[in-house]
Amino acid sequence: MCGIAGIIDLRGQREPDRGALEKMTQSIFHRGPDEDGFLAAPGISIGQRRLSIVGLADGQQPIYNEDRTVAVMYNGELFDYPEQKAALESRGHKFRTHSDTELLVHLYEDFGEGMFEHLHGQFAFAIVDLKKRTILLARDRVGICPLHWSRQGDWFLFGSEIKAILASGMVPPACDERGLDHIFTFFAMGTRRTMFAGVSSVLPGHYLKIQLREDGQPAEIVERRYWDLDFPELGEEYDPENSEDLINEFDATFRRAVEVRLRADVPVVGYLSGGIDSAMVLANASKIRGKGVPSFTIRIPKLDESSKATDASKHVDSPQTIVHCDEHVISDAYPKLISAADCPVVDTACASLYCLAGEVHKQGYKVALTGEGSDEAMAGYVWFKAYKIQRWFDFAGFRPSVGFSRVFRKLSAPQVSLGQMRRIDRMIGGPHAQSEMYNFVSLSRHRFYSSAMKERLGDHVAYEDLPLDTERMKRWHPLNRSLYIGYKTMLCGMLLNHKGDRVAMANSVETRYPFLDDDVIKLCSRVHPRWKLRRARYDKYLLRRTAQRYLPDDIAMRPKAMFRAPFADSFFVHAPSFVRQLMSEESLKKTGYFDVAGVRKQFEKYVSGKASKARFFLEMGLISVLSTQLWHHMYLGGGLCDMPDTKPNPKVDRPAGVTV
Secondary structure: OEEEEEEEEOOOOOOOOHHHHHHHHHHOHHHOEOEEEEEEEOOEEEEEEEOOOOOOOOOOOOEEOOOOOEEEEEEEEEOOHHHHHHHHHHOOOOOOOOOOOHHHHHHHHHHHHHHHHHOOEEEEEEEEEOOOOEEEEEEOOOOOOOOEEEEEOOEEEEEOOHHHHHHOOOOOOOEOHHHHHHHHHHOOOOOOEOOEOOEEEOOOOEEEEEEOOOOOOOOOEEEEEOOOOOOOOOOOOEOOOOHHHHHHHHHHHHHHHHHHHOOOOOOEEEEOOOOHHHHHHHHHHHHHHOOOOOEEEEEEOOEOOHHHHHHHHHHOOOOEEEEEOOHHHHHHHHHHHHHHHOOOOOOOHHHHHHHHHHHHHHOOOOEEEOOOOHHHHOOOOHHHHHHHHHHHHOEOOEOHHHHHHHHHHHHHOOOOOHHHHHHHHHHHOOOOOOHHHHHHHHHHHHHHEOHHHHHHHOOOOHHHHOOOOHHHHOOOOHHHHHHHHHHHHHHHHHHOHHHHHHHHHOOOOEEEOHHHOHHHHHHHHHEOHHHOEEOOOEEOHHHHHHHOOOOOHHHHOOOOOOOOOOHHHHHOOOOOHHHHHHOOHHHHHHHOOEOHHHHHHHHHHHHOOOOOOOOHHHHHHHHHHHHHHHHHHHHOOOOOOOOOOOOOOOOOOOOOOOOO
16 A cells, blocks of 8 residues: 645646645655655646555556646556456457556546446545546545545645644644544544544545636535445345354455455565454465464464464464564553554554564565454454344334443543433434443543533534444344444454554555455445354354364364553553653643543542552553653654643745635
């Protein structure tokens, strides 16, 4: 994959500053250390950093169509490139390169804005129709590749990472406190909203269209959705009588997903944990290749699954590298993680994944397969099991589970009124499997926000920003509704961002996700929920039954363990100096987000060893505070600790007419 950035004059008349664009692309050098490329047209300037994986010799961008009227700058991989290329050539198109990037300009020629249904892979790109003076900015279906944008007056800026936009010098960095509230509600950022005021994300499955006008008036920025996750109506789910038929279908579909993700002009490796997901990916990859694909495993104290991962690696004859990540390694890597993510990151395990990607890069690899996406497709988390148990008492229109959920949430968060709970449930068509968990996470916003922060937020809640089709949700099975919520929050906002693209690409490594293949998602969506969660005992049941063909039962049927690094051990027990500084009374007062006395009281309990043992969500809250303080220090001016700031906003000469 790569990184892209650009500046567009919405009036189509002024020439964007080339120096500003070069600063933007340089800020994301890590996404493409192999080479750069630039596109200039009236009112349009786009740059790219390339991590060469396919078409090594001739994939330089921009890439044009035959008559050079359409150009593309691209980040991603289209895995069915050979088949698509053959189909396009049969329709008369001429290819000049061996890169999958070239598919985009020819598909645009044939289908225009209908091209998206023909794209299969992970991508974020900018297509420029030079004749029509039209720009399309698009992101893949589930949000594997990031893409952000900002409008400043009549200037439009975009980039694979927010730091690229800030590096232009045209966007003043400031906190969007409603964006911060997403961290304290979902511990993720999966919507349009970001941590930066005036900077938005392109939603997964969406694209932006900018049509420059002939009369010199500013172009409109039009957002359009081309895809959304869908499920069958309740009672119409796919549930064949012969279970072997379904297992065979899933086996073939998943095998194909792994096979196409092995396509590259460089070697491909795999991440391997102690769970079934990555083991199934590695088993398929090794069988397809006819030899063991190299694997990389994290070893974390108190959650050491490396021996389980080793069992799987030995079974498929995979050469295994184990990366040791204790609390000191995690705390040392954490500032790099925040810099990579451009936002606070609550799950400290993401720092260990940063180190894992670093080892992959150190050994000279550029591409790694991962098992992310399985839990979202097939109900792999414990809250799906708890929700199934709650719904045992539901019958037809009688739904006591709704009352159970609200009573439980009220008891755990008495400061939240039942009226507000009902309001939240209406926003998301719930309650859902995640409702109790997010309720616990949200306790920290009540416990740690300052009174001024609460006043500024008013009655706004993060749920308002979720892009949900609640009318469609009403027609689905309750489990599928909860899966949909997971795709909209945790998958794109945390797993694909904090644990996926950002930590990998910060180390110039591309991660690929067989469980997020279009056909795999489609099959998992249409199968009956009992093939996802069987009797509140077996999650990912269809996957496990299929895995028995490749792996021993003790691996295929192994219960899921939540992968997380120790929160407190990394930061609060023998706290590093930068942590003490960020959590000091002085620093907390400077940012103004948090209640100084409340945070200090809980922090000192941890430092002194007096913290309660029942403290999981309290730890998450304190890590959220620490992470926010570190983010603020790095991006909004420094001065909170001795750590260097990232200086993402270098001073540049702004193009004429910039309004900020």
